[in-house]
Amino acid sequence: MIAPITGFSKLTKNKKIEWLVDTYFLNDTTAINTLKKYWNSDEALQKLHDEFIENTITNFYLPLGVAPNFLINDQLYAIPMAIEESSVVAAASKAAKFWLTRGGFKATVINTEKVGQVHFMYFGNTEKLKAYFEHIKPQLIEATSHITQNMKKRGGGITEIELRDKTKQLDGYFQLHCTFETVDSMGANFINSCLEQFAKTFESAAKSYGLFSEKEKEIQIVMSILSNYVPNCLVRAEVSCPVSSLTENESIDANEFAEKFVRAIQIAKTEPYRAVTHNKGIMNGIDAVVLATGNDFRAIEAGVHAYASKDGTYSSLTHAEATNGIFKFWIEIPLSLGTVGGLTSLHPLVKIALQMLGKPSAKELMQIVAVAGLAQNFAAIRSLVTTGIQKGHMKMHLINILNQLEASEDEKAYFVNFFKDKTVTHSAVVNAFTAYKKEHAS
Numbered sequence: 001m002i003a004p005i006t007g008f009s010k011l012t013k014n015k016k017i018e019w020l021v022d023t024y025f026l027n028d029t030t031a032i033n034t035l036k037k038y039w040n041s042d043e044a045l046q047k048l049h050d051e052f053i054e055n056t057i058t059n060f061y062l063p064l065g066v067a068p069n070f071l072i073n074d075q076l077y078a079i080p081m082a083i084e085e086s087s088v089v090a091a092a093s094k095a096a097k098f099w100l101t102r103g104g105f106k107a108t109v110i111n112t113e114k115v116g117q118v119h120f121m122y123f124g125n126t127e128k129l130k131a132y133f134e135h136i137k138p139q140l141i142e143a144t145s146h147i148t149q150n151m152k153k154r155g156g157g158i159t160e161i162e163l164r165d166k167t168k169q170l171d172g173y174f175q176l177h178c179t180f181e182t183v184d185s186m187g188a189n190f191i192n193s194c195l196e197q198f199a200k201t202f203e204s205a206a207k208s209y210g211l212f213s214e215k216e217k218e219i220q221i222v223m224s225i226l227s228n229y230v231p232n233c234l235v236r237a238e239v240s241c242p243v244s245s246l247t248e249n250e251s252i253d254a255n256e257f258a259e260k261f262v263r264a265i266q267i268a269k270t271e272p273y274r275a276v277t278h279n280k281g282i283m284n285g286i287d288a289v290v291l292a293t294g295n296d297f298r299a300i301e302a303g304v305h306a307y308a309s310k311d312g313t314y315s316s317l318t319h320a321e322a323t324n325g326i327f328k329f330w331i332e333i334p335l336s337l338g339t340v341g342g343l344t345s346l347h348p349l350v351k352i353a354l355q356m357l358g359k360p361s362a363k364e365l366m367q368i369v370a371v372a373g374l375a376q377n378f379a380a381i382r383s384l385v386t387t388g389i390q391k392g393h394m395k396m397h398l399i400n401i402l403n404q405l406e407a408s409e410d411e412k413a414y415f416v417n418f419f420k421d422k423t424v425t426h427s428a429v430v431n432a433f434t435a436y437k438k439e440h441a442s
């Protein structure tokens with residue numbers, strides 16, 4: 001059995017790797033070589049990455065791709081995407097090109113409200129708590145002035161603090177439900193700092209509030225934290241065109257395509273099994289841009305999926321209709337994003353990604369990200385209701401299979417050409433490759 005290690009975080013990077021190799025790789029030095037191969041030769045750059053997290057041993061690469069030709073609100077963008085799934089960037093690029101000649105994407109930010117909550121327990125008279133809240137509210141704002149000063153200068157700050165009675169859900173449970181405007185920053189640190197200050201003031205001032213009994217003075221703060229559920233930090237993106245111009249050279253008729261497309265969306269609206277995969281495809285586009293621009297994709301994922309269930313059933317994030325000969329396809333999603341602070345000013349590739357997008361404001365980035373999600377969903381549904389997904393997907397995956405088989409560059413070129421008019425499956429590639437190798441063995 002492996003013994004636990006103490007003080008691991010204090011070891012140097014080399015010592016950490018040594019311990020891992022001793023413990024888990026039977027001293028196999030190829031593991032060391034692989035880990036070190038991913039170190040950057042630029043020591044300062046490597047140190048920057050080492051210090052992003054604790055216990056860094058190496059870097060973990062993801063490809064950074066670009067999907068060009070995105071026309072959004074009459075402006076052309078090349079969208080950076082960090083993702084490992086082979087067909088995502090190709091699908092986004094294809095959708096961008098398709099809509100480029102059909103008026104492009106239109107996007108609007110509906111609202112930018114962020115949320116944070118102080119969760120606390122109070123077992124006393126509710127009317128007295130309400131009176132205390134009204135009495136203390138100006139002091140809560142005042143006590144955070146050192147935190148909000150800069151945010152206010154940028155046009156943001158605390159927008160509201162509300163007392164919410166949650167005792168029907170849990171005995172004694174109340175909240176300070178707070179909303180914020182954080183302008184171009186995602187605002188997590190700002191919000192959490194404000195909330196922790198609210199909690200301190202709220203708890204301590206209760207001790208000298210004259211209307212409270214001794215028991216009521218003992219407000220118990222449980223926790224103070226922002227919420228990643230931001231249903232009022234909302235963006236909408238859409239495309240539309242005459243149904244008749246929906247198809248190009250496809251074998252499918254334009255009306256039939258529109259009808260099937262709309263049906264596919266209706267199915268994702270009513271069937272959670274389908275909705276999850278449907279929305280996963282949307283997140284392929286969203287996460288890739290969120291990651292490339294240094295934002296927190298876990299926060300986005302959590303908020304978006306909660307929003308997909310807002311009406312009580314998990315449902316499609318996109319909507320479509322084809323009425324009076326016009327096809328319309330749109331998405332409405334909550335996206336709490338930042339273009340300043342956090343990784344945006346630290347990670348050199350994030351800076352490049354943001355520059356590529358014309359140094360967008362957080363609102364502009366919300367629009368771009370929503371468009372990436374909509375485009376990804378358009379490409380997926382278009383394939384699903386026409387050729388099926390595997391055709392394009394496996395074509396993109398072909399190189400991965402050839403790499404697994406350790407094919408040379410010449411062999412890869414040969415097989416890309418060979419499979420041009422054939423169905424790509426894992427076994428078809430393995431069989432064709434094995435036969436080729438046998439034939440060229442001598």
Ligand code: MEV
Nearest residue numbers: 277278280281380381389
């Ligand atoms: C694969 O990563 C995403 C899709 O499954 C999405 C969808 O089914 O809509 C193709």
